[in-house]
Amino acid sequence: MVFFLLFLIQTFALSGLALGYLASYFLLRTVAYLSPWLPVWMWYGDIGLFLHAVFIASTSTVGIIAVLANKGHALKLCSYILASLLIVEILATVQLATRSYSLDRALYVDLNDSMTTSQQYYSYNISDTQMWDEIQLEVNCCGVISYEDWFTTRYGNGSSVPDSCCLMVTKGCGANIASNSDPGDEIILHGCLPTIMSSVRNDFDYYSHNCMDACCCHSNYSDFYDLLPNKQDENGA
Template sequence: MGCVSKYGLLTINFFVVAFGLCVVGVSAAILRQNTIYGVVLSNLFYSVPLTTLLAGIFLTCLGVLGCLGAIKEHPVLLKIYAAVVMVLLIVAMTAGITMLVFTANTSSFLVRGMTNVFNEYGNEDKEYLTHDLDIFQHTMHCCGIVSYTDWANFTYGNNTNVADGCCRNQTLGCGEGLLQNPQVEDLVYMKGCLSFVVNAFDAICLTLGILTFALVCFQALSIAWACIIAKDSRRYAHI
């Protein structure tokens, strides 16, 4: 077997490691957004970047092992490497497709999740959620999902109230009865919070999807190359 095949696999796995680290970095960035947007999102959203993060870590580690396998030129190890990477490649590809689907349907997905969260506002056993949601709305200068009138349909709103975080001058209980106040539009933030969340995640989800597919392409090439080296190694072993 020539050095071209061995060093070709080394080169491919170098790019696998590089793209794997990029996928890990972007996935971690999405998960860190929980400190900012997590209060208005369901936990289901984070299962996708978490899956991609784990797949990226494993693929990166296997990229390193692929380099070692190419150096050793061991056919059995190379075949095992190719089989394991194939399984993880499918996981990464599935996560990438799901992430792109989320990007295409971000609004409808987030509206369902945010509706559930906003309906829990004001519950005595969810004081942390009430506090975090107030901070989020007041910091982003937004109220409700699409607009402040959404609070009329939420459990706490009951056609009467808005969250305290919606008030331009926030004080405890400032949102009570504001929906019936003729000057409500001067007292609360009118724009909904959906646009802030959608814009923040569309870009990062699209980036993660593209990086994942790039990683999949390099990994597929790595699998094919590993099989070629394993075949050549077995052929030369009989000589």
């Protein structure tokens, strides 16, 4: 019975660590990286996921101590809390599954609006200029949907794109690119938004499935067996 309780509670603890890793990954790679463009609800979602992970891991740790110390009241309280957290997690998962398309679409629309607005301040605002140059150089993209988006901005003036759009970046390489009969020889043609959205989807799918499966479902029994207080007695029997 003790072994089963330790196994069950530490599985919860591992799931909390996995969720915390997932939240931290999104915070560092996506949310913080694209913070000027991302909607506020993405921040709330990531922070909520991280806090949920902290509650699971900390409550599970207390539960393990309660099992080893034979504190029935504390164990019961931890069990109620973990059951509540599990229900919240199930409900949240169902909501994400049923509303995945609408959330994906909402993120796309919000990013499109933010990026389009930010484009208008390129070369006029240093933070927007640095953001666009960094994204376009790192992601290998140009504009929001395509390079032609720059033509409608004050910077592009109907014909130019930033130098960070160029295949070989040199000063002035993006000037008057509209007059080029084959701009694909000089600049990147596809926009940043489709690439960013694809990266976000792929990262979420990979880490939400593989990381959770590895950390939660494939736990090693021997790790929990070492926690048993009567292990030496059993070995000596």
